[in-house]
Amino acid sequence: MLIAQLSDLHLAPDHDPVAGTNLARFDEALAAIDSLGRRPDLYLVTGDICEHGDVGSYARFLERMAALDTPWLATLGNHDRPEAYAEAIEGLPDRNRIGGPVARFDALAVVLADTSAAPQHGGWFDEERAARLDAALASCAPQPTLLALHHPPVRIGLDWLDPDPGADWIRHLRAAIAPHDHLLGIACGHVHVAATTRFEGRPVAICPSTAARAWPDLSPLDKERPDGRPLIVEGRPGFALHHLVDGKLATMFCDTREGAALYRFERPI
Numbered sequence: 001m002l003i004a005q006l007s008d009l010h011l012a013p014d015h016d017p018v019a020g021t022n023l024a025r026f027d028e029a030l031a032a033i034d035s036l037g038r039r040p041d042l043y044l045v046t047g048d049i050c051e052h053g054d055v056g057s058y059a060r061f062l063e064r065m066a067a068l069d070t071p072w073l074a075t076l077g078n079h080d081r082p083e084a085y086a087e088a089i090e091g092l093p094d095r096n097r098i099g100g101p102v103a104r105f106d107a108l109a110v111v112l113a114d115t116s117a118a119p120q121h122g123g124w125f126d127e128e129r130a131a132r133l134d135a136a137l138a139s140c141a142p143q144p145t146l147l148a149l150h151h152p153p154v155r156i157g158l159d160w161l162d163p164d165p166g167a168d169w170i171r172h173l174r175a176a177i178a179p180h181d182h183l184l185g186i187a188c189g190h191v192h193v194a195a196t197t198r199f200e201g202r203p204v205a206i207c208p209s210t211a212a213r214a215w216p217d218l219s220p221l222d223k224e225r226p227d228g229r230p231l232i233v234e235g236r237p238g239f240a241l242h243h244l245v246d247g248k249l250a251t252m253f254c255d256t257r258e259g260a261a262l263y264r265f266e267r268p269i
């Protein structure tokens with residue numbers, strides 16, 4: 001079982017200066033995944049599909065996903081607009097799109113949770129969402145299950161992006177997943193940088209963005225005193241590969257390739 005995760009595409013309408021760039025970066029990531037020599041069993045998209053949540057950008061996204069001819073599943077982020085996304089889907093039926101919050105494969109189940117409540121930047125998860133997630137996870141037991149959502153529910157040490165670990169939304173999420181021993185791990189996005197950590201005893205893999213990347217300047221930060229540090233840098237478009245190997249989920253974080261291959265398989269290893 002191989003899952004290709006893409007996150008934080010930030011596709012934008014033509015009048016936005018990032019429109020062409022972010023679409024090209026998304027295409028570059030799709031092309032890189034296509035060159036891996038093995039078709040993923042699932043494409044998983046973890047939110048911030050669009051910068052402003054416009055129907056046209058969702059339509060461009062949906063056209064590309066439909067062309068993959070592979071099952072795919074998406075959850076939304078804080079930049080997305082659920083009504084516009086729903087409107088775009090209406091106009092473009094796609095037999096590969098998995099519409100519900102649960103996707104079941106022979107070896108693994110994938111469950112989506114929505115942590116977004118635009119225009120709020122941070123996560124949102126109330127008791128109603130927690131009850132839905134609890135039921136979705138229960139419906140997969142005892143099959144090993146991956147949970148996908150946009151906002152990491154845990155700090156990674158980037159002060160300007162990190163959530164308040166005591167926030168209600170994190171408490172609700174923790175309560176929803178705690179009873180589910182079959183939950184193998186959590187896949188997120190949002191922070192535009194590749195990272196791994198743990199939440200409620202489960203590994204958390206944070207997928208890098210296909211759009212511009214966060215730069216981990218770790219010097220002390222005072223949110224009230226701008227100091228000109230780089231927060232977002234161009235970087236390469238990134239993606240993650242979750243590979244089920246020997247019953248464990250191995251995650252490889254990748255950037256799209258730049259430059260020549262320096263070492264090739266030209267004699268037996």
Ligand SMILES: [Fe+2]
Nearest residue numbers: 008048077190
């Ligand atoms: Fe984002």
